[in-house]
């Protein structure tokens with residue numbers, strides 16, 4: 001015999017048995033025979049619902065505080081300390097992707113000149129997370145807190161803005177890499193599109209709104225053949241999904257500038273290299289392989305033409321980032337309402353002197369004092385473009401951007417760092 005409880009609350013929700021309906025009707029009639037009984041039942045159900053809801057909210061907030069790596073009075077104090085400004089007229093900057101290559105260098109430079117910096121990074125495993133952790137330790141040793149969290153975590157972003165009224169956001173978190181987009185396209189949508197929108201939503205609602213400076217990419221020029229690349233050139237022919245998401249970012253940021261009055265500066269970085277760099281990039285993986293005695297693959301373009309890049313040294317990029325922050329102007333809106341037009345700017349940050357990839361290898365060989373085993377193959381159709389070359393006159397005019405490090409000098413500094421970090425025989429660098 002099924003119990004009354006079984007009849008009222010079947011164990012498989014949604015699977016009410018039709019042949020029991022008649023029985024249930026009769027029991028309901030008996031239960032609710034009088035008005036007073038109905039009233040008591042109603043009270044009982046309301047009390048049950050209320051206690052269920054309050055229990056749920058306790059579980060929700062409890063689990064956030066107990067399991068998340070952020071939140072709490074101590075954490076807020078650390079965030080505030082890290083954001084503290086130590087120079088007059090300084091800024092408090094939220095740096096996303098702070099444990100990344102460019103993020104680390106920019107954070108250190110800001111902190112050194114007395115600005116407040118709070119880092120955010122999700123420490124994903126696109127490349128060796130231990131390198132990101134080492135960068136984080138470096139930042140910590142300079143008094144910079146790096147909060148572990150994803151751009152798509154709107155609650156965390158909102159909390160950070162609750163705790164600190166950031167004047168600027170330096171948005172460098174992204175899924176980088178041109179060729180990896182063929183392996184994991186969704187990671188580009190997750191970080192470069194969805195994450196960007198989440199961040200901009202928080203920025204537009206913040207009061208005061210911060211000015212946003214963010215990393216676009218030279219790859220937006222795609223199949224553009226006019227050289228050198230100027231900001232006004234075509235960018236509607238991307239050659240990779242990576243480039244397409246960066247181009248989309250330029251359009252998305254434009255809408256937030258237009259609708260909400262956010263000050264926006266997009267920086268088109270040209271193949272940035274240097275100490276603490278990204279292991280997925282050619283100069284880094286070539287170094288690793290050359291030292292290990294492994295062959296390197298050098299791509300060659302159509303008609304056996306060598307590929308070339310406008311390789312740009314990290315210190316020059318850092319100067320460009322700081323110059324952009326210093327001249328960003330103010331967002332005009334507050335709490336999601338636009339109060340007037342705000343700046344919308346895009347700048348190339350390149351070196352203005354492209355170098356062919358085989359020449360990059362020659363330089364590495366000289367610095368490493370080891371001959372590379374070259375394997376030259378035709379460029380696969382994987383999103384690469386044959387060359388990049390920046391026209392930087394706009395950034396020069398706006399904030400005096402002037403790159404000063406050539407590839408020979410920059411790679412010497414990189415190799416010195418590489419050997420000190422990994423050593424010749426350290427397995428960490430030889431994966």
Ligand SMILES: O=C(O)[C@H]1O[C@H](OP(=O)(O)OP(=O)(O)OC[C@H]2O[C@@H](n3ccc(=O)[nH]c3=O)[C@H](O)[C@@H]2O)[C@H](O)[C@@H](O)[C@H]1O
Nearest residue numbers: 176177178217218219269270271281282297298299307384
């Ligand atoms: O400016 C950008 O916006 C981008 O710069 C960087 O992309 P790229 O310019 O493609 O740099 P990178 O991979 O170092 O390849 C350099 C050269 O070596 C060639 N290359 C590469 C690998 C290889 O095995 N062989 C080879 O010949 C390759 O064909 C190319 O000619 C960033 O990674 C990217 O995130 C984005 O920021």
